[in-house]
Amino acid sequence: MAFEVQEGGFTLNLGGRTILRHAPETPVLFIGRGDASIAMHHGHFDIEDYVIERVALRHAEIRGDKVYLSTSPASPAVLALRIDGNETDAAIAFEALDPAINRIWIRVVAEPGEHVWGGGEQLSYFDMAGRRFPLWTSEPGVGRDKSTLITWQADRRSNSGGDYYRTNYPQPTYVSSRRYALHVETTAWSAFDFRREGFHEIEVWDVPARIELWARPHFSDLVMALSDRFGKQPPLPEWVYDGAIIGLKDGENSFDRLEKYGDAGVAVSGLWCEDWAGLRETSFGRRLFWDWQYNAARYPDLPKRIAALAARGIRFLAYVNPYLCVDGSLYPEAEKAGYFAKKLESDETYLVDFGEFDCGVVDFTNPEASQWFAEHVIARNMLDLGIMGWMADFGEYLPTDIRLASGKEATLAHNEWPVLWAEVNARAVASRGKTGDAIFFMRAGYSGVQRYCPLLWAGDQSVDFSRHDGIGTVICAALSSGLVGNAFHHSDVGGYTSLFDNVRTPELLMRWAEMAAFTPVMRGHEGNRPLQNLQIDQDPEVLAHFARMTRIYVHLAPYLRMLSREAAETGLPVQRPLFLHFEDDARTYGIQTAYLYGPDLLVAPVIEADRSDWTAYLPAGAEWVHVWSGKRHAGGQDVTVPAPFGEPPVFYRADSAHADLFERIASVR
Template identity: 70%
Template sequence: MQLVETDGGFDLILAGRAMLRQRSDAPCLYVGRGAPRVEMYHGHFDIEDNVEERVGLRYAALTRVSDGSARIALSIAPALPPLVTLTLSGGAQDARIHIDAIDPTLNRLWLRVVADKGEHVWGGGEQLSYFDMRGRRFPLWTSEPGVGRDKSTLLTFQSDQKGKAGGDYYKTNYPQPTYLSSRRYALHIDTTAYSAFDFRQEGWHELEIWAAPATIELWARDAFTDLVTALSDRFGRQPPLPDWVLKGAIIGLKDGATSFDRLEKYAASGAALSGLWCEDWVGLRITSFGSRLFWDWKWNATRYPDLDTKIKELHDRGIRFLGYVNPYLCVDGSFFPEAEAAGYLAKKLESDETYTVDFGEFDCGVVDFTNPAAAAWFAERVIGQNMLDFGLSGWMADFGEYLPTDVRLHDGTPGMLAHNAWPVLWAEVNARAVESRGRTGEALFFMRAGYSGVQRHCPLLWAGDQSVDFSRHDGIGTVITAALSSGLLGNAYHHSDIGGYTSLFGNVRTPELIMRWSEMAAFTAVMRGHEGNRPRENVQIDEDEQVLAHFARMTRLYAHMAPYLRALSDEAVATGLPVQRPLFLHFPDDPATYALQESYLYGADLLVAPVIQPGVDRWSTYLPAGTDWVEVWTGNLHVGGRAVTVDAPLGKPPLFYRQGSAWTELFTGIAAVI
């Protein structure tokens, strides 16, 4: 790290990369005051900021310290006292900038980071619409992503009109104020406050933070892979994938006791099976949105008679049983009065009355995880006793993004600062429960919500509730973008609902969609189905013989790839590298790979280009320069550094492996599995 004083300012340089440039006529830091307006409706947030003041800090006074750090006092004018101090520390490749507001009423910061023309940036948590974030602004606030997520479509318009649920390109369950740059550095804002990345300017990136102080962390590396490892070191590593998961697909059914009979149809089809996931193990509640669960986290013996016996029978066959839980308790359930009596639920701001949230025709209490006793109670009483001890091997740990901003929490954290942190607390509760039973790396829970640090607790992400279609901003293709963006930030394992989830306003999934989604899912960390929010209105895998046969072949392909996936999992444990990787991660000298988001590397040696449009049987994709590529289905050799168009009938998604790969025998065996 170098701090170079200039006439009227300074330059901060990290490993030869200009990071900050301060001049009296072009300050790098602006401060101010703002008052937000926040409205939440079923997990969708309408947020506006009334910026009362914004001023540039044009004058800098530097003080160097003997340990190599520096302190910079920033003010509006030379004769005025400083408003902010920057404390800079670090080494040759890493740096920290701690920002302190001397005036405690300052609650807005805008920091400008040097940018280059043609630069690319990635990250921002789990982004769904745009992998390369350059040219757009991204607010970072965990929320429902919305339905359709494209204001020009009828589906988004209808969703906005009915329930303010249309969403937009930047909305995500899992934001994170971290990005990587094609200039080969990474930046993280260490804050839980509402923040935003603005990548629309040619000469700088502007970071907006609704709080002070904050800390900016920087890493510079020559290799993108080393940057990913550095971020994984910072945020935490996931344990290895459980061995049982690699045996095949997790079948998602929510059909009560009938689910076991339907599972047998999957088995008879020749599908490779690893688990049965029944989110309705707790019972159902029927709403206008569709079939919802009864949010009281224990076995519903009426809907699933003899479930305890069934779980053991499945286990003896090598099939695990998975369930569902989330961090809220319905007011008409048994756990709500227990938690309320113990003081474990969040309160209203102005009274000791329990805060309840409307989740769409039913209300729930919010378990206050800032209260250590409440977190311990949920981990032991709910997850430990009622789930792990009962026999569950995993579950969907849903939600986490609904914390209202007007709640009173046990530790006094304001809602605006607690909201983004909530998914991480929720992940920690689940991880502690698993650890308490000695089952870390063996029991598997998966989450959609996240924020900085969720990596060290959550063993598996899923991409949330996609629409049951091929749409650009909310369909099948968005899960590739989600895996790539989150994977760069240390989330090694990612997967999605095969066939999508959200079916509204006559939008229903087709057999083609399920088959194409199955082809993609075979080359992800976990292969799992879902019946969706309206099961009876949408085609299910086991209801169509062609779809079932196709799905069974894809599950066998997933199982065939298990040795490779195990090696990728071991690599993730050692280095933090994700299973699904952007092409530039291993081809950094090919800039044509920097903006690609419709294909990915499965590990370092296999390129997957899923068909994500309907009605096509040929598909084009780019093959990175620097190696030749072998097409799996034909054995044809393709020169890297150009786009190719290949046949892509159902059952044969475009797959290419590096010529000379150590895994050539496994890859050439794919065709025999199909």
């Protein structure tokens, strides 16, 4: 790190890169005051800010080990910075000298043509250059494209249409093509604005604790540094490699349907029944009964069923979220103990409307409530029953007009909530000695979720090929989240959200299964409207195709096992952007429709309807072999290949140590 002082200004260089350049005429920092209005509707937030004041801090004065900033030489300092670091790492700590400050804007040096990636789990744009991204955990929305009919319908019906930047898992961290990474340590609402040619602007609705910076010679080194910072996941459980997790929510009939999968040759590692606690019918579709204990009417003799599956090497998975419905049996227990968050002006329990049913918010800032949920709900009601995995859903719904036991403002606790939720799940798993064996998966996240959550999933995609909410968005989600320390990612095969007569097709299910075979975990889902949507076991062709894809997944288990161990040791994700291993090929910087599966496999899933061929870019610096034909291609060019069902565009490096394994993919039947 080089910190150079000039007349009235300073420059911060890291690893030979200029990060900050402050002068009176081009200030780095702006401070101000704002008055935000935040309203939530079923996990969707309307957020507006009235900026009362924004002023530039033009004057910088160095005193001791701090930089004092003010509007002019004659004005008192209102903000102090302390900059520490070494040649490659730096931290800028912030100290507000004026308590009225609740907005800050920071300008970071940008270069023409620079690419930026990260931002947590982004679904629409992997390269964030040229756009602004608010960072606030929420429902992503339906369609997520204001120009489409489905988003218009969702907005008109329930304000749930979403937009390109909305995500369950935001994170104020980005990686630059200039080979540095930046993280803002804050839980406040923030935004990354990459629309200016000369600077990136970071906006925070609070004074952040610090900004952290890393400079490295290679992108892979940056990913490993971020993984060291946020925490690593354990390797995938051994049982996962045995096949797909079959998602069924059909009560006791789920076990009979599972046999149909097995008879069709599907390789099965688990049965996931999210309806284990019961169902309720709503206008959105079938919803779960949010009282986290097994429903004996829907699943009679469930403990025996789970044990019988385990004897066959098949794990049983369930579902849980951090809320309790008022008409369930756990609610009175938590209410009596004072475990729920309260209304602002009274000791009355705050209830959230989740769409035709109300729930209490278990207050995870209360250590006793957090421990109760981990031990009584997850450990006893799930793990002790033999459940070895679950969807740990939600986490993004914390209202901002709520009172927490810690006294922390809900606007500052909102983004942090998914991390607290992940910690509760991880604590329960650890309490039974099952870390690395039992697995839970989450869609919501924020900075630090990496150290607790062993597996992400991409959330509730629409059951279609749409640009901003369909099958292709899960590639973008895996790549962006992987860069900031999340090694394992997967999605619902076939998508989830079916609204306004938008239903699954056999084509979509088969294309999704093809992609899922080349991800860390294959898992199905019946969706929010199971009766209106095609299920895998309802179409013989779809079922046979799915069975073969699961066998390909199992065939690749030795390679995936190696990648899993590598992820636990280094933090490198299983699904990687092409530039992570081909950083000298600038063409790879903007690609978000293909990924490297480890260093040696290139996967370019078919993510458009009615296609029988597909074009993929093969990075320069390697010779590539098409898995299905065996044909070799030089890197540095676009290649169009046939893509019939069952032959997704996949290529491997000709010089790979795993070439024999990859060559045999085509022979898997």
